[in-house]
Amino acid sequence: KKKNVVFSGIQPTGVPHLGNYLGALRQWKRLQDDAQRTGDRLLFSVVDLHAITMPQEATALRIQRREMLAALLAVGLDPDKGSTLFFQSSVPQHAELMWILSCTASMGYLSRMTQWKSKLQMHNKQAGLDDAAMSKLKLGLFSYPVLQAADILVHRATHVPVGADQQQHLEFARECATNFNHTFKDVLIPPQTMTTPSARVMSLTHPHNKMSKSSPNHRSRILITARRDEVRSRVAGAVTDGLNAVTYEPEARPGVANLLELLSQCREGETKEEEGGGEGRREVLSPQVLADRYAAAGATLRDLKADVADAVWRELDGVRERYLDFLDRKGGKWLDEIEAEGAEAARRNAEQTMRLVRHAVGL
């Protein structure tokens, strides 16, 4: 069987929160576990070139790249277990392929994509580009889907784990590959989506919104490096409602539903570990089943919150210590070395593609 190549990227936003972890990083770790058996190739990139499509402060960006890399290692991604970890900007082939792809990518397609509109806060999605919007819109923000396509295609990734909100970007990447192959030569591989089953983690203070780094309210999220008392107090402070009974009603009681989701997801991780990672043996208690059990036992929201805090803490156990250790090892040099090794491997992989690409184009 031909081996899969999995690529995924994450922005250098510093320490990830529980939403990033349950929605992406834990999935990556599971792919790494599976790769021990399948021999699949995994590439995970801290996509710093994407970060600069929005204004950044240089010192902060430098720190946040390192923090994200240390966090990826702390959740268990490991170069010795087949995961290639690197900063996107360390592999210039990404930007080179982007330029070449942009010469066959359609402006019309890009202008129909929604993300640049939401970042410009153009709430009226029909509005199109008037002069004012046009001068605020930077070329990089408009064309970053082409860079995202290059990130994937330059590594000949066959599979890309993405959330539902990223589907249109993957579709665009396939389009870029097809356009290139049609215009020049059949060298790029249109990637497949790997849908991840995990639910969205909602904000602890505004449970109608997803947990996000961009919320100014620190109590809305739990960082994966939180101390035990922080986990407890964040969960204890989660906004619910006046009712004390536990029910699973995502529409009417989003805060309570979010706690049940968190409990379900964090306990899922535990079960897997206890059973030695055997496939198909992972017993997941759904939020609904959990709610029924609390109701049957006459338990309160307070009981639920205590259990959620424990489950989150168990899921994150050791992450904080590893994170702090990795950031500081050899006065920070250890992390540089890990990144340099990952970048070297990624460059080698990308260069194989670029040789074919340049030749196909006549460069």
Ligand code: ADP
């Ligand atoms: P943020 O929403 O905090 O800006 P990103 O957009 O950088 O986070 O997302 C990084 C990864 O984490 C993506 O794969 C995204 O789907 C996932 N993710 C982010 N927030 C959540 C959430 N609240 N629940 C589940 N997954 C999330």
Ligand code: NA
């Ligand atoms: Na986001």
